[in-house]
Amino acid sequence: MSTSSADRMVLIHGTVADGRGDAPYQADVVVSNGVVESVIPAAARPIGGYDAEVIDCAGQIVAPGFVDIHCHSDLSLLAYPENESRINQGVTTELVGNCGMSPAPFAGDMAGLASVVSTIDVVPELKWQWDDVAGWLNKLRDTPAASNVAAQIGHGSARFAVAGQSGRALSPRELDLLEEQLEIAFDAGCVGASVGLMYAPGEGASAEEIYRVAKVVAKHDGLLSAHLRDYRSTALIDSVNELAEPAHRAGARLQISHLRATGGSGFEDTLAHIERLRDEQDIAADSYPYVHGHTTAIQLLPSEIRMTGPAGVLEFLSDDLPAGARAFAASGYLPEQVIVMKASARPESVGLSLDQAAGDPWQHLAQLMLDCSGDVDVAVESGSWNDVDLAMKTPWISIASDGTALNESHQASVPHPRSWGAFPAAYRRMRSLGVDIGEAVRRLSEAPAKRMKMSALIEPGLRADLTVFDEQIFSSAATFAAPAQGALGLQHVLVAGAPVLLHGSRTGSRSGVFLSKTNGGVTTQ
Ligand SMILES: [Zn+2]
Incomplete structure (x- = not known):
């Protein structure tokens, strides 16, 4: 055929x-x-x-075809255009540039940005063959892939191009330059911008800075995607408000990324809160059907250490490894809740939880960080199935994977299963919770597409x-x-x-x- x-x-x-x-x-x-x-x-x-x-x-x-409104295939799609991980779960469109991270702009310091966005840089062999956002988008445009792709500009990356790795406050002049970077990205073909307020350097954003980002997004009728500052249940509503208020004021469409509550109950209150906000402004969310998140090991450290940037963190760990271990332990997680997913220089530790390592589990993690120059990812059991089910039953929450485009041949890291299975897993879970077939399909397709001002209906004339x-x-x-x-x-x-x-x-x-x-x-x- x-x-x-x-x-x-x-x-x-x-x-x-x-x-x-x-x-x-x-x-x-x-x-x-x-x-x-x-x-x-x-x-x-x-x-x-x-x-x-x-x-x-x-x-x-x-x-x-399913629409993945939150994924990190910015780079891996170029290495694996067959996109086996997405096609083999029925996903046909991806939106990249999430969590404040995109592989451009970098204002001449490609290596610097690569270290800032290392969590999306999962294919070591891939060469970055562009100088700016337009170059990256052209590369996506010119690389025929099995799936469709749309892109967002990462606020953290734009901020990096303006002020480097540090999370310090931006000057008025730098805020203007940041806006300029976002304007360039929208003109080049981005359909949204994302913030990642838990990641350096984006986490240095002030209320004014977030508002300025939201204003540019609104001007271009784009989507503002937000990895919140703090997903812990005690801080979640404040974290939502930190984005909802400026988005409302600027008139920007807001998408709360991978909405969940970590470390305790209270998710219901957050859903009710967003429900109220929805009467006043255009806000929705997406979620994945797993209790484990996937992030950089750095995220387990207290923010005052994270804020020193990748180099500062490594210096802290190498100065006093036991203090580093204590800082990791202060995350409050149990060693068996943390699985090492990426540790390029220590492949034997990948796929194992920290309690499976010899000696002190947190010192093991601190040592991995040093051995791998900070390039360590972990999956952390941080949510509850009760909350997952609340999200699965909420009509304004789209399903998204937070995963990446991969092929079976990928070796450099162990992907979270969501990269391969988020959509069928969510479908099955929704069905088991009594969500009708038509509604479950909508949550995987048209619901996220609509957030992106696209359409994923089966209708004459549509793709x-x-x-x-x-x-x-x-x-x-x-x-x-x-x-x-x-x-x-x-x-x-x-x-x-x-x-x-x-x-x-x-x-x-x-x-x-x-x-x-x-x-x-x-x-x-
Ligand atoms: Zn994120």
Whole structure:
């Protein structure tokens, strides 16, 4: 079978959940020239059949391709354009540039920015072949991928280009320069900006600075995505307000990233609080169906140590390793709750929780930091299943992975299973909680697309990104021990009208599109 997007084909005999959230219905979906040509109810099916290639979807749900509004494929998509981790869970569109991190701008100091965004720099062999945001976006545009991608500018990266790694307050002149960096990024094709108020140097942002960012975002009708300053349950509402207030004042669309409460109860109160804010302003959130987060080991240190920047942290640890161990222990987590996911110079420790190491577990982590020049990632069990389920049942919370584009061949780090399984895991969990099929599909597709001013409906004229799965079986097989597993029950995936997965096997097609305002991608095609 040819996989050219110009081909006409029909997904026949399927049950269509079109992304609107309503009950699914029997219909055939006709695809031509990369878009949905028509949706034909079973009763109106032509008697003589279709003059087109046919993909049999009997017994399957035909859904819009899933949209991952929060992921970190900024760099890995260039290394793994086949994007096996996303295609194999039905994700067809990714939004990158999250948590304040993007691999541009860097104002001449590429190595400096690389160390600041090391958490998204997961493929060591990948060369950064750009000087600025436009260059990075062009690279994404010119690298045919199996999936679509849209990009945001990371506030932390823009701040780095203006004032370097330090989290110090910006001068009035630097605030102007920061705005300028954001303007350049929007003009180059970004559809949003993100802040990461838990990461250096973005965490140095003042209220005024956040407002200035929100103002530029609003001017371009972009999305303001926010990794909050503090997800601990005791600080969560204040952290939401720190973003909601300036976003409201500036008129910016606000997306709270990977919303969850760590270290205690109170998530319900936060949801109720955001619910009230939603009466006044455009605010929503996304969430993943796991109790483990994934972050840099530096995040386990108190903020006064983090604020000294990567070099300062290493100096602190090498000066007094036991003090470093105590600082890590003060995070309050138990050693068995922390799994090492990346430690390039100490591969034997990857995949193990800290209690599995010989000697003092926190000193082990401090030593790993030194051995790996600070480039250590961890998965931390920091949430509760009760809270996950509250998020899964909340209509204004989209599903997002917080993961990355990867191929099975990826060796440099162990991915959190969410990179391969967040969408099927969330689907299964929502269904087990009584969420209807149509609504569950909406939360994976149209709900996040709408936040990005895009559309992920199955509708004539819209780009034919489609995911076909077996409703009874569709679930995640990815685990911490073996994360690189595609979803169970996933049959076909089409991107811009071309099959990238057929009968569970990848076709090698790379029909993905770079989405920006200027190419019309923000609206649909
Ligand atoms: Zn984040």
